[in-house]
Amino acid sequence: MAEAEGRAHEAKLAEEVNRRMLVDRANAEREKWVAAINTTFDHIGGGLRAILTDQNKLVVAVGGLTALAAGIYTTREGARVIWGYVDRILGQPSLIRESSRGKYPWSGIFSRAMSSLRNGDKTSSKNGNGFGDVILHPSLQKRIQQLSGATANTKAHQAPFRNMLFYGPPGTGKTMAARELARKSGLDYALMTGGDVAPLGPQAVTKIHQLFDWAKKSKRGLLLFIDEADAFLCERNKTYMSEAQRSALNALLFRTGDQSKDIVLALATNRPGDLDSAVADRIDEVLEFPLPGEDERFKLLKLYLDKYIAQAGSRKPGLLQNLFKKQQQKIEIKGLTDDILREAAAKTEGFSGREIAKLMASVQAAVYGSESCVLDPNLFREVVDYKVAEHQQRRKLAGADGDRA
Missing domain, CATH: 3.40.50.300 (P-loop containing nucleotide triphosphate hydrolases)
Incomplete structure (x- = not known):
């Protein structure tokens, strides 16, 4: 029992000694930094007193700071003016x-x-x-x-x-x-x-x-x-x-x-x-430039079928593009004949070329939304019928807005 108490007392004394050593070390470090700061400010103060008491040094210091500020401002504004002039003379208008x-x-x-x-x-x-x-x-x-x-x-x-x-x-x-x-x-x-x-x-x-x-x-x-x-x-x-x-x-x-x-x-x-x-x-x-006729709509459907469907997923030139961009999945076309495209061309009366391009983009989205990634006549007709109904609804809304105006 006495031996245990003695060991506890020794540990307490050792802890106290370590604490005092840490405190002394921190105080010494603080005093060192305070002394360094005081010395720095003494040097700065001495320099300022020397400048303020010596008129020549004061003039040189003020002139140097002014010249430095003027140089920075002139360089910045000059570069801005020169670049603006070059951009105005040579650059493309906004x-x-x-x-x-x-x-x-x-x-x-x-x-x-x-x-x-x-x-x-x-x-x-x-x-x-x-x-x-x-x-x-x-x-x-x-x-x-x-x-x-x-x-x-x-x-x-x-x-x-x-x-x-x-x-x-x-x-x-x-x-x-x-x-x-x-x-x-x-x-x-x-x-x-x-x-x-x-x-x-x-x-x-x-x-x-x-x-x-x-x-x-x-x-x-x-x-x-x-x-x-x-x-x-x-x-x-x-x-x-x-x-x-x-x-x-x-x-x-x-x-x-x-x-x-x-x-x-x-x-x-x-x-x-x-x-x-x-x-x-x-x-x-x-x-x-009128709205496309049926024959033009058929040609547009074939053009955008090739652009958005047949060419989807094909490799494009450019190594970096192929490395860093995710490749589109290849779409398989089954049973989509010219007769089906002509049927769609007849249904899309009143469509502009842009609307036909958007229609084929919607077909592409519908194919990517399916599990098989296959375009067949049923899916194609479904999208065409939906877009035709949407087109007619937009025309009704536009007509109603015109009547109110």
């Missing part, structure tokens, strides 16, 4: 949504070369007419091909270009036709939308002038396509048009007053009657 030209003159050379090598033979074989994925009524298709040839010859002879107006319901291929027309004519193209002009407010006039200055620098000539043109090129007598919109319209009219050898202006609208009379006066060619 109004442009899509362009065959790069953002800067040197950035589009490689991409254009690779695109031409990749797509040189592909676009001519899709529908057998050398006009890419654009499937239109034969008479309209022929007219656009004539325009592309005439535009190419106009460019070769340095004659003024002719401006164009594309009108028709949404999704009928106006944008795709403009893109293909520029490609077949050997021109660059740039796409913008009229709805982007109004939010610019007072800056709209400046942006319009920058846009045309940029477009004129294209050595190949440029087709400027303005989608939803009626959004800012509507009649100037409209009461709801703001002063900024009116000024933007006047700026565009000023830049298009004479026929140009550098720019083809192509406007697209669903409501051609809303365009300002001065805008309509600048148009040389007017093309109507």
Whole structure:
């Protein structure tokens, strides 16, 4: 018993000794840091006193700090101004949504070369007419091909270009036709939308002038396509048009007053009657894009069947893309004949090209939603019937909204 008490007492004494050693060590460390801090502040204070008491040193110190701050500010603001100037002179205008030209003159050379090598033979074989994925009524298709040839010859002879107006319901291929027309004519193209002009407010006039200055620098000539043109090129007598919109319209009219050898202006609208009379006066060619007929709908169904169904899961060029992107599952097509596609073409009367593309995308989604990943006539007809009913319901809703308005 006495031996146990002695051991406990010894342990308690050892613990007390260790605690005191830790406290002493912490106090010594604290005193060392306090001394170091005091020494540092003494040096700083001494330096400040030396500067404040010596007028020459004070002037040098203040001048050095001022020069350093001015240098940092000047460098930052100068770089910002220089980059803004370079971007304004060489860069792509903010109004442009899509362009065959790069953002800067040197950035589009490689991409254009690779695109031409990749797509040189592909676009001519899709529908057998050398006009890419654009499937239109034969008479309209022929007219656009004539325009592309005439535009190419106009460019070769340095004659003024002719401006164009594309009108028709949404999704009928106006944008795709403009893109293909520029490609077949050997021109660059740039796409913008009229709805982007109004939010610019007072800056709209400046942006319009920058846009045309940029477009004129294209050595190949440029087709400027303005989608939803009626959004800012509507009649100037409209009461709801703001002063900024009116000024933007006047700026565009000023830049298009004479026929140009550098720019083809192509406007697209669903409501051609809303365009300002001065805008309509600048148009040389007017093309109507109607809803596709039954034969065009059949061709569109075949085109998008190949694009969304037959080619789904096939390997695409690009090693990095194949490594880092999950590959789509291959879809098996069973019993889907041309007669079934013609039946669907007859059912989809009133569909635009875009709606047919969405229909085939819905077919793809339905196939991926099934267990077998097989497209058969029953599943295809089921999706077509559903989309036709949905289309009719939308038309009823649109008609009801129009009656209320």
